[in-house]
Amino acid sequence: MGSKERIHRLKENTKVNIINAAHEIVKEEGWQALSMRKIAEKIEYTAPMIYEYYANKEGILLELTKKGYLLLGERMKEARDSYETPEEQLDAIWLAYWNFAFEEKEYYQLMFGVQVNCCVMEDLLPLESTPYGIATKPIMQLMGISDAEDDRVCTKYYTYWSIVHGLVSINIVRKGASDEINRQILKDAITGITRTLKN
Amino acid sequence: MGSKERIHRLKENTKVNIINAAHEIVKEEGWQALSMRKIAEKIEYTAPMIYEYYANKEGILLELTKKGYLLLGERMKEARDSYETPEEQLDAIWLAYWNFAFEEKEYYQLMFGVQVNCCVMEDLLPLESTPYGIATKPIMQLMGISDAEDDRVCTKYYTYWSIVHGLVSINIVRKGASDEINRQILKDAITGITRTLKN
DNA sequence: TAAATAATTTAACACCGTTAGACAAAATTA
DNA sequence: TAATTTTGTCTAACGGTGTTAAATTATTTA
Incomplete structure (x- = not known):
């Protein structure tokens, strides 16, 4: 049966x-x-x-x-x-x-592990104290742009942030891979993006 | 008083x-x-x-x-x-x-919003069905490397993954920025990394 | 049909965030 | 100083969570 x-x-x-x-x-x-x-x-x-x-x-x-x-x-x-x-x-x-x-x-x-995230944290800090405010300054300098709201600046900032945040998240949730390699990836990525700013 | x-x-x-x-x-x-x-x-x-x-x-x-x-x-x-x-x-x-x-x-x-994440998910899938297995193949092809375990391949894979995952996370938690811009950032970043493979 | 096994539920434990009401201490007023 | 109000603090409780043990019902086997 x-x-x-x-x-x-x-x-x-x-x-x-x-x-x-x-x-x-x-x-x-x-x-x-x-x-x-x-x-x-x-x-x-x-x-x-x-x-x-x-x-x-x-x-x-x-x-x-x-x-x-x-x-x-x-x-x-x-x-x-x-x-x-x-x-x-x-x-x-x-x-x-x-x-x-x-x-x-x-x-x-x-x-x-991308959280739903309750706390959005917006306009609670003066711009010049936020990661955005801090990082966009040299970006603008390199790109020769003076308008902080320029979409090109915003785009580049997000490109930086994405790769750094991505690397961090991946390293936090799955703590594999050596620190050496990751530092190298970070360095490579950052200089890679930075290169795209100057022209 | x-x-x-x-x-x-x-x-x-x-x-x-x-x-x-x-x-x-x-x-x-x-x-x-x-x-x-x-x-x-x-x-x-x-x-x-x-x-x-x-x-x-x-x-x-x-x-x-x-x-x-x-x-x-x-x-x-x-x-x-x-x-x-x-x-x-x-x-x-x-x-x-x-x-x-x-x-x-x-x-x-x-x-x-990077979660503590309980589920690690390792070795539960055959390599060729994992994102890693799928994406590393064309990477190896472009780099002219045949060893899937080669550190250079691993590094490049993580570079891709980081930026994509970073972009995704940022878009999920803070749903600002237009879809257009983000697609452009993604495209730029991907082709940027891809360019670094061929030499 | 009776006994044994499996499926399912009830009741409970220890925890959680949160609120209402009681109580004591302190400050204020008469 | 005595009475009253305000303040600080706690107890008890509500409805929720994940989880377990025991009781109960249903099903299969002998």
């Missing part, structure tokens, strides 16, 4: 139901609203049942992370396979990554 | 005591361990007292964020003022930013 299989399939089914319910809640209300009881309600069970399928809440998050990586991988592969030259492929790959981040924002937040 | 002042100064004092206690707890046990009751215990009060000084927990976080921005600003200014040329200043500024991120990790996490 293959009822063992049937039951196993049923269990597998509620396992994905749990994941789907969790994903739905997060899409509707954000990560901070995800709770075991809410998941249970959505799949019409009681909370303790979930522990029959996942060790704990973190187990559910891990499963979702896995799904996220799978999805991201697919998108990137698809993008790559649409082009022949490596230049075009790199363009497409990172654009796919970019699109994934916004189309599947919830997954991206979970995978790479 | 200046007792009004004295009392006001005392209140101000416990306000910073609360902030300091919160910061200590976070340094010791991380953000997820920060609770009103723990703060209260540290300053030898009961939890409801804190609401006499801050509207709620978010108010405390906001205050800490402000302190973080102040500190970061100081560090960046200091770095800038140690150099004359804008090139050197930019180098120093972003290095100061970088150092702040790791020396004051807790502040940085709060300010820019």
